[in-house]
Amino acid sequence: MSDDDGDLDLRELDDDELVKQIQDDLYDGLKDEVCEGVEILLERGWEPYRVLTEALVGGMSIVGVDFRDGILFVPEVLLAANAMKGGMAILRPLLAETGAPPVGKMVIGTVKGDIHDIGKNLVSMMMEGAGFEVVDLGINVDVDKYLAALEEHKPDIFGMSALLTTTMPYMKVVIDTMVEQGIREDYKVLVGGAPLNEQFAEAIGADSYCRDAAVAVDTAKAIMARKHNQRSA
Numbered sequence: 087m088s089d090d091d092g093d094l095d096l097r098e099l100d101d102d103e104l105v106k107q108i109q110d111d112l113y114d115g116l117k118d119e120v121c122e123g124v125e126i127l128l129e130r131g132w133e134p135y136r137v138l139t140e141a142l143v144g145g146m147s148i149v150g151v152d153f154r155d156g157i158l159f160v161p162e163v164l165l166a167a168n169a170m171k172g173g174m175a176i177l178r179p180l181l182a183e184t185g186a187p188p189v190g191k192m193v194i195g196t197v198k199g200d201i202h203d204i205g206k207n208l209v210s211m212m213m214e215g216a217g218f219e220v221v222d223l224g225i226n227v228d229v230d231k232y233l234a235a236l237e238e239h240k241p242d243i244f245g246m247s248a249l250l251t252t253t254m255p256y257m258k259v260v261i262d263t264m265v266e267q268g269i270r271e272d273y274k275v276l277v278g279g280a281p282l283n284e285q286f287a288e289a290i291g292a293d294s295y296c297r298d299a300a301v302a303v304d305t306a307k308a309i310m311a312r313k314h315n316q317r318s319a
């Protein structure tokens with residue numbers, strides 16, 4: 087399994103071992119190794135979505151548990167996030183390649199005070215892969231920036247992400263401001279992020295809570311189908 091330098095040869099691992107090794111490398115923040123593992127799974131015919139969910143998201147879940155339990159700290163988690171982003175960068179063009187004209191437009195960003203962007207980036211990638219044009223506002227987005235982007239891009243779908251219990255209430259600030267300005271009904275508002283749930287989304291006046299990126303895609307597609315039917319009715 088090792089070469090002359092004692093390094094592990096990823097190509098000699100079977101699929102299960104390789105996924106486990108990618109998760110270990112992600113945990114250890116080894117970006118180059120994670121990228122190599124991702125490339126090997128793709129060469130073996132794995133669908134990009136499967137690589138994303140099983141190897142990368144699966145690896146980050148393990149990081150999340152140990153971060154919660156005080157085994158990992160911010161510097162280590164930042165390295166793991168960097169390794170995950172390396173793997174995602176390889177998958178992004180593969181997930182986004184549809185060749186078809188955009189089926190709709192989305193503006194998305196992580197709310198003010200929150201710098202978590204991996205989940206949001208994943209949603210953006212999957213939405214692009216489903217044929218949506220995505221305007222990604224990045225992290226720490228305040229209400230003025232969100233509203234300016236809605237005005238400029240006139241999206242069909244407006245998405246907000248929050249990973250902290252302390253930042254998720256900011257979604258309500260944004261939605262309340264939309265109501266005050268009389269533009270709430272111009273957009274479908276989807277919200278997501280680990281601490282959210284259906285009840286929260288309903289309480290703040292969002293249209294839908296999206297548990298994960300796949301649900302975001304399905305929800306957005308259903309919204310576009312309804313819009314299309316209304317137009318042709």
Ligand code: B1M
Nearest residue numbers: 150154201202203204205245247250251278279280298299
């Ligand atoms: Co942070 N962090 N973090 N962190 N971090 C969490 C969120 C935490 C749960 C860890 C823990 O304690 N177990 C905890 C929050 C506790 C709470 O609020 N209840 C936490 C904390 C406390 C913090 C700090 C406060 C730590 C500190 O400084 N003491 C700090 C806050 C910084 C800030 O934002 N102001 C902090 C910092 C960081 C890092 C910078 C080190 C790093 C972020 C790097 C980055 O994103 N570039 C980080 C990370 C990586 C995590 C964990 C480990 C992983 C998050 C992640 O990327 N998951 C996380 C633990 C966890 O979530 N289990 C944790 C993978 C990603 C694919 O999943 O983001 O859930 P997720 O996205 C999913 C869905 O939620 C959904 O779809 C995505 C894909 O399926 N989704 C959407 C997300 N957004 C959506 C938007 C949509 C739709 C669906 O719009 C339509």
